[in-house]
Amino acid sequence: MSAFKIEVNDNGVAKLIFDLPGEKVNKFSKDVMIELGEKIAELKSNTSIKVLLVMSAKEGIFIAGADVGEIQEMLNKEGDQSQEARDLITRGVNTFTELENLPFPTVAVINGACMGGGLEMSLACTYRVVTDHKKTSLGLPEVMLGILPGWGGTQRLPKLIGLVNAMPLILTGKKIDAKKAFKLKIADAIIAAEFIDEKIAEFVDTILDDKKKKKILSKRNTTKGFMGATQNFLLEGNPLGKNVVFSKAREGVMKASKGHYPAPLAILDLLQDTYGMSLKDGLKRETEAFIKLVTTHKSVVKSLVHIFFTDDAVKKDIGVKMPDDYKVPAVNHSAVLGAGVMGGGIAWLFSYKDIPVRLKDVNWDGVSKGFEAAQDIYKVLQKKRKLKPTQVNMKMHKISGALDYSGFKSSDVVVEAIVENMGIKKTVLQELEGEVSNDALICSNTSALSISEMQSVMKHPERFIGMHFFNPVNRMPLVEVIRGEKTSDESVAKLVSLVKKLGKTPIVVGDCAGFLVNRILIPSMNEGMYLLEEGCDLEEIDKTIYKFGMPMGPFTLADEVGLDVGYKVAKLLEEAYGDRMRVPEFLGKIVEGGLLGKKMGKGIYIHKGKSRTFNEGVQKFLPAKKSNSITKEEMVDRFVFTMVNEAARCLEEKVIEKPAYLDLAMIYGTGFPPFHGGLLKYADSVGVTNVVEKMNVLAQKYGKRFEPCELLKSLAKDNKSFYDL
């Protein structure tokens, strides 16, 4: 079956229409690229063609890019893949060069998403026209998969729009919309999607007219005008300016990647290396850089590609089996109980998605805190120009406050975010059931209390479910969906769908103390504190864990979360799981001493603006430093293997079934380093046998908590890894 169709009309206007059979999107696999090469050869020999339009037949999609599945397949093979990578790259580079060299002008008609290889193909066309379709967006997201745009993207884009404009697009992988693409002069024209045929015909007339064509081409010149010329001279036109540009960019990349991600650095090197070089030579260097990146840093690329596919799978997963004709009812009204930090954040999220939300608390001061929390998030969005003041006003109007249950009758979903106390929660939930309609979904945002136990007091327990957001709600992508004993399948389906609608990633987990993420994370936080008890230096522990790739060390994180909040949850887990989750005594003393962390400016650290320094005032609560023989490597092992052991138990107990989902939850919920591909991926890469061996040694030294659980032992015995499960 053919992916491309050629149409040539009487006026010599040819169309090359990309329509990948059996797929919703167009992407470049090996076969598709080969076919494209053949089609270009066919076009080349057709002398009646005056102009070629490259188009897509897919709705909302121009070209999504390379077939990432093929790349994953390649990476999963054992041995050296440099030849295969070279073939992959040269095939694309050569095909696009052929496209560029066609004897007539070519126009990429971008009406929908145009990503990665799709944009690289468009850059090889003579002209690009974008439509204002709401799905039209352009970008080079390769860097997010740990690779670089290897089909000419790093060469053609800077040549077209200048280094300063091109660099952020290639380095961050961010998408831009049609307007921005036109402003940056990636696109030569922007047209209304509804009038695509007429407008393209006009554009064709323009480029076939020499004088008008010149006008279009002259607009591309980024050094035009006073500002353009000055900027060009200062930043790119002289060696000094160029160095400033690159060193600034390097600084930014190091800050963002902490040196864990090789791709942005490789891209920077390549850009610096090839700046001002001919296209032909530049393309050669680009190919070499690509091959070097995927061969020397294969594990990072594999990890990132793996996460990409897991994320995609979760997006398509509805969480439970439902009849094919089941349709999730719409959520038109919502309510939140408790206007604290979490309640305020959740109310913000509903309002941001234009779902009216009733925010109830016990007094007006409480309610106003929730409103303020929401407004604070909007303030930032407005400052960043993501929203206009009028839009913020409209969205804030979606939130309304109450002390009673007025307005709850119309709610399709209610999220409880009150104080973490089982008795109070039970009372409130019983009260709530009398105030809402019988088919309203009731969710609890508890971070550790048992959903099943809360259910036990409810009249309609089947519509009750855990909806665990992470703090801060606006930034954390994960929501744990917790099934209680009596939660119905329909409630799971409803909540999974709602979480997606809210733009978050739902992971369905079983009901146990701490659920999945906190249950795995908290013992490792405890472990960090045991290290302190054993005499290690606090800041060194934090730095070591940070260097491993966690977004912050355990003490910084504790401050961030709030020591009182963290302590409370940790205590709950200690109660549930016993000795292996013992909470260090000194933590309780710090909380009693009134040091609560960042929210009050003082905890283990003193926080001033963005800087933090060790809080000497906390020293008196801490165990004394003493010499020991604990190496940094052991610190990391203890920190990570504690998590691995608990994660294995979660799999054992079927809190979650898929290792890949567990890994995604830890990445989205705790920031576990994506370059490791996730917690269990990391254990697999160390080797489960090695992990078990090391844990046995640790168990002898530090006690039972390091004894590998049954699942780990059986995996090691069979010489299997987690991902074989």
Next chain:
Amino acid sequence: MAERIAIIDGVRTPFCKSTNPKVPGVLGEMQADDLGAHVVKELLAKTGFDANDLDEIIFGNVIQPPQSTNLTRILAVKAGVPERIPSYTVNRNCASGMESVTTGMNKILAGYADVILAGGCESMSNVPILFGKKMIDIFMGLGKAKSLSAKLDVISKFRPAFLAPVIPGLLDPLCSLQMGQTAELISKDFSISRLEQDEFAMMSQNRAEAARANGIFEDEIVPIPVGPKYTAVQTEDDGIRNGTDLKGLQKLRPCFDRLAGTVTPANCSQITDGAAGLIIMRESKAKAMGLTPIGYLTDYAYAGLAPDRMGLGPVYATSQILERTGKQLGDFDLIEINEAFAAQVIGCERAMASKEYCQKYLGRADAIGVVDRDKLNVNGGAISLGHPVGATGTRLIIHTLKELKRRKKQHGLVTLCIGGGQGTALTLEAE
């Protein structure tokens, strides 16, 4: 007589003093439509009424915000009322918040609607200040001028005096008087002394103070999260001065006629931000829906008079409505005469009690009657609570019905004077 119109429930925002040069108003950063939207949202939440059942939203507003023409449409959509439900704005000056309700009544009785959400809102903190015609001509000229010399030509015509602002609504062009000056005329017509006015103001303040202390306003106020920063929720009116006494009031200087006047900032209504709203339908419809209304609107009248005596409007409207309904003044258990000015309320009392006045100006055989102060403005009025011009009319209806219920009484008369020389009177019933 036509069927009674049921008022299902009504709420209002706290009434808060507007921004003045010394102090920013609590609600001063919120626009009139934001206040109105809040009232609509809370009214729907409180009653549990499905917005889909509404046929129309009608709000009164006097000084229309320039960024929100037909502000009712804007406040309705902001409040989450479905977009398919239409809405419009009415303006009858100080009676706008009543006009919205009586217009709604007309629509319902004429069969054009079943359920209407009516109300009023005003942000007097956000009165737009306009440029005069000459300045506007310069702006327009600059826009049209193509060349530099043409632009310079336009600019050369500019004079600093062109910058003098035009503030809407201060002066009545019909009589070339400010509203306060019309009150001064009434004080002279009926020789109403400064002392009498101050005593009336004190009564208004003291009654409102007691009512607030007894939680009476909590029945009608919906607390409002204060935008745009949302650091607080305003729960009560802030114009009431606890412990107001004559001594304090008498210290103030007249503000409209500085030399010989009697009207001071304390014995006239306050400049205030606020909104109020209620839901109306036929009595039979309310019964069919199983609703318990807070009361009923039975009839209304609007009347015109000399613009320079606009404060006496209630006298004219009351005369009309008594004629229409066949009632006597004494039949009413509660009476509201909106306190635009103490002088003007007292003037209404005198005119209604005067056989001579009623004969001469109203063509009546006899006086309307004596207003019993124990029934008049029993919980204070615009002097103590403030007068957000678009919203006051709706507040008076809501408050009177709820007060009738509290007192277990039946009949209420609510009147209001209107700038430009009009008056209005509504008859209400509790059961």
